[in-house]
Structure formats: structure tokens, C-alpha cells
Amino acid sequence: MKELYGITVAMVTPFDEDGQVNLDGVAQLTQMLIDKGVNCLYPCGTTGEMLRMSVEERKKVAETVVNTAAHRVNVFIHCGAMNQEDTIELVRHSQEIGADGAGVVTPEFFGANDRELEEYYVAVASAVPDFPIYLYNIPQCAANDLKPEVARRVAERCKNVVGIKYSFADINRTIDYTNIAGGAFSVLHGCDRALVAMLAVGCKGSVSGVAGVFPEPFVDVYSAYCHGDLELAQKRQKVCVKLVDALRGGANMSYFKEALKMRGIDAGHMRKPQLDLPREEVEALRAQLEEICAGAGLSLTL
Secondary structure (H helix, E strand, C coil): CCCCCEEEEECCCCECCCCCECHHHHHHHHHHHHHCCCCEEECCCCCCCHHHCCHHHHHHHHHHHHHHHCCCCEEEEECCCCCHHHHHHHHHHHHHCCCCEEEEECCCCCCCCHHHHHHHHHHHHHCCCCCCEEEEECHHHHCCCCCHHHHHHHHHHCCCEEEEEECCCCHHHHHHHHCHHHHCCEEEECCHHHHHHHHHCCCCEEEECHHHCCHHHHHHHHHHHHCCCHHHHHHHHHHHHHHHHHCHHHCCHHHHHHHHHHHCCCCEECCCCCCCCCHHHHHHHHHHHHHHHHHHCCCCCC
């Protein structure tokens, strides 16, 4: 089954001034990321404001990304929703439109115990038994933590559960995930500040929100690491860290969207109740990014 690897981009979702999904913006962003050499795309996740969108809107975004990518890179659609029925509907839709796989975050907000998490994932994966599924653990946002033992049991019961995206900076937990199924379990990390370290402990790559704005240094890190040039990988990692810090690490996607607009991509607006950055913060961000880009040999504009 297909898997995620390398620089997998967690994409933003552009909304217009009226709060509607801008599918032209989605297509433009998809094309830019492919042109810049990313390995895989991951729309409709946390960075994509998934819980702000309806099921039908999420389907339209997924279709736009899959159609624009046209099999040039792997596309895994994030399908986790606030109830199991919507999650299964989105996973089935992803398979129907020709996506390469899906990611599914743990149930959110309401507490779920280990048995409930296991049965949830088994139900979702069993609905599409020949379609690759990634578990997605982001406990700081979802309020539920997926333990390695639970992930192992799910993977044993459902052979189409091929890996996990882990977005909490716990290297020991990351190592535990990489040991599932004798190391055959695919692990991708969401900690952009530690990409080289995560690759070194056995991760297959990163699911990165910041790479959705500045893919270039992340692609450089992965390429250098794969070619055994650790010195270059570490050097370009330092650029990634500066960009992560400037863009607040994805804690507020409005920074991503404003930076993309500076680069020439119509990333649109935040969906309320989240608000766009005020003008003074946009200008401060522009000055910071210009300085980082100048020092790193990057162009702020595409």
C-alpha cells in the first residue's frame, strides 16, 4: 500500500472574504507545492481548519487537490471529524475520488479511553479495507492521546493502517511508534523544528505546516539527509527553525496565510471566529521573513 514519506505538506484552506472556500486558491497552492518538490500532500487537517468546514466543503477541497495533483505526488486526505459517521463518509469519499490514502485524527474534545480509541479506528479502517490509513495523534489539540500499544493493536487488526502522524514533541514516544510491527510501521512527525532528529530516529518524514508556506528549505533538508550530507541537512534545518519561529509554528494559521500572500499565493482569510492578522502584525511578519530569506538565499516572492 502507498505511504506518506519525505516532506508531506499539511495544507491551509483558503477562504474568500465571505468565508467561502476558494477552490481556485486551493488549486494554486497545490500546484506551487508540487513545483517546489514536496513529496506528498495532506489537505483538510489541522492546518486546513478542518473543523471549521462542513463535510461537503471538505469533499470539494479534497477533490480539487486530487485533481490538481493528478498522481504527480501522493495525496492523503485528512478525514477525522467530530463523529464516526462523518469520518467514515469522508474516508470513503477519499477512496472514491482517487486519493492515495487518508489520515484520521483521534476523536476530539470529549475524552475517549483506550478501548474507545481502538474500536473507533478499527471501525473507520474496516470501512475501506483496501485503502491506506494513517492514524493521527495530536493530544495537545484533540485532548486524547493515542498510546503506542493501542496503535499497535489497531495495526494488527487492520492491515490497511500503515502508519501514524505524531504531532507532539516527545522523542521517546516517537521511538516507540517506530518500533511497531518490527519497524515496518510508518511514522511521520509534525515537529518542524526537529526534522533532522526525527529522521534520525526512524521517521519516514514530516507532515509540515510551515513547509506549506516555505517548502524549499524542508525539501533541502530531506534531500541532503537522504544523500548522507548531514552537515547540509543541519544547516538547512536552522533555516527551517527560523521560519517555524517566525510563523508561530502553526499555532495560528493566519501567519501561514499572510506569508503565502506575500509569496504570491491567494491563501485568503481565516474562517471565523478566527481572525486575520492586523496590519501592524502583517508588516512585522514581512520584515522578519525578508530578513530570514535574505540570510538563507530564499526569495520571499515566488
